[in-house]
Amino acid sequence: MDEIQEIKNRLSIVDVIAPFVTLKKTGKSYKGNCPFHSEKSPSFIVTPELGIYKCFGCGEAGDIFNFVEKKEGIEFAEALHMLADKAGVVISEKRGENTKPIFEANKLAEKFYRFSLLKTTEGKKALEYLTKERQLTLENIERFGIGYSPNSWDQTYTTLTKKGIKITDLEQAGLVIKKNNGYYDRFRGRVMFPFYDITGKVLGFSARSLDKNDGAKYINSPETKIFTKGQTLYGLFTNKKGIRDNDKALIVEGQMDVISTNKAGFDYAVAPGGTALTKEQLELIKRFTNNIILSFDSDIAGINALKKSIKLAEGLDINIKVLNLENYHDPDDAIKSSIKKFETMVDTSTDAYSYLINSYLKENINSPTKRKQTAKEVTEIISTISDPINRDYYLTQLSEVLGVTKSNIRLTRSTQNNPTPKQIEVKGTNEEVIISILINYPNFVTKYENEIKKAGIEVKITDKELKGKITMLRVGQVQDDAENELIKRLSTIITKQLEKDLKEASKAGNKENINKIVLEIKKIKKM
Secondary structure, three states: OOHHHHHHHHOOHHHHHOOOOOOEEEOOEEEEOOOOOOOOOOOEEEEOOOOEEEEOOOOOEEOHHHHHHHHHOOOHHHHHHHHHHHHOOOOOOOOOOOOHHHHHHHHHHHHHHHHHHHHOOOOHHHHHHHHHHOOOOHHHHHHOOOEEEOOOOOHHHHHHHHOOOOHHHHHHOOOEEEEOOEEEEOOOOEEEEEEEOOOOOEEEEEEEEOOOOOOOOEEEOOOOOOOOHHHOOEOHHHHHHHHHHHOOEEEOOOHHHHHHHHHOOOOOEEEOOOOOOOHHHHHHHHOOOOEEEEOOOOOHHHHHHHHHHHHHHHHOOOEEEEOOOOOOOOHHHHHHHOHHHHHHHHHOOEEHHHHHHHHHHHOOOOOHHHHHHHHHHHHHHHOOOOOHHHHHHHHHHHHHHHOOOHHHHHHHHHOOOOOOOOOOOOOOOHHHHHHHHHHHOOHHHHHOHHHHHHOOOOOOOOOOOOOOOOOOOOOOOHHHHHHHHHHHHHHHHHHHHHHHHHHHHHHHOOHHHHHHHHHHHHHHHOO
16 A cells, blocks of 8 residues: 555545534535635535545645645645654655654654753743743743753753664754764753744754853754754744735744734744745745735844845745834834734835835935935845836835936936846746746756756757747846746746656655655755
8 A cells, every 4th residue: 555545544534624624514525614715605525435625616626635735835745744644654765864863853852841841940940031021821832832951961862862862863953962972962051942844843943041141142953954044934833824814924033023923913923033034934935925024123234134035025926015113122022012003013014115215214315425325225126026017116206215306216227337137028838938048048058957857848049939038127137037037947847747756656655766756856945
């Protein structure tokens, strides 16, 4: 029996769907309101005998894997492992690439840290910090899996090795550090905040010191086989339902902001976790919503972070707004003052481009030098907007702020050091866009030869039919933008083919191929 069929045999589709939909039995089937669209009369039908569901309102249909993929915002490989864990089915992994021991080490560490916080004398200080100073409830602590690492050089690794975890697995998980011929605990005397993946597995930790004299207030797990800070969002697993239900994500700076907003009823916040917001993190959010609200400082560093985020969001077709915290230090501070006022702040968030333009009103733009610098910086951002109507709208705003005509702003934009890009249009099938890019930039043919073959693309550089059809609207760096578009399109084609191969390999019960394909999918996602 192959692994997919074994999972289906062990899990009832009704049990998988029931946590998300109130189902009522009607004959041999079950009926409920569709979880994928809003409806008053139930048209979502689950048929246990066939192991399938179908919504006669929006057309969504499939088996338990399709449901979990759609509802959890994950892909087939992730759904396969998630349901396998639920069913108790072991998905074997390629030797040398097995990450299960690392996940197991993190899982036990999370439990140990939780016990240390709630059940030990030493943990009382950390618990008082959380419940009294931070005003968290035990429910908040439990919801986010918060714990405490004992202030000891070896208590964590001694406890976990006694439970059967190998010291080498603890090292690979980043829980211990090797020195000379021995090991010592990485996290000591700190409040522990676990990072979860989208399915709830522990990837790593962020640890806050309780010692005010400690030079490192926060330290994170090092990058491991399963944990990369730039590809992880704190709070996403806990708040993903709230993000989907509210159709927006509030991006805050720290873990406590995520927890305090959740406690106050704003269950749609996430935090980058000690890194600048990345494309990979935005892609994670995009699985659940196309709308984000940024809560950054209004200082120079915050404005620079906003600029970078705007560029990334525009490339992913994500709508971006900015939260105006007024005189409050952070969302946690604002919420402690007034939950109602914070709700108004969220509801009246300013679109990112207007916020960026208005931020320059605070600067002295009366001097020619300052006006020129402002025009240069802001038009570089505005020029990334793909929609011409929106682009013109923000140019109008900028011209009003600077007190100059739009034509002069455009002149400033066109005479910057970066060359004017080709005005091309990113439309058509993946294959058409890929071929067009390769014709415009033949050097990519050799550079991405293997990926092009995997995608099944045939390129004739002499064929000029598609020449000039693709476009990057960003000022300068045209070739870099074209390369990013090429990578995205190639990745889409190859991933779809690999997921198809994965389903076939799973049906055939070919474990070796399953492992190879899963690893290949992970590699493609890192292109």
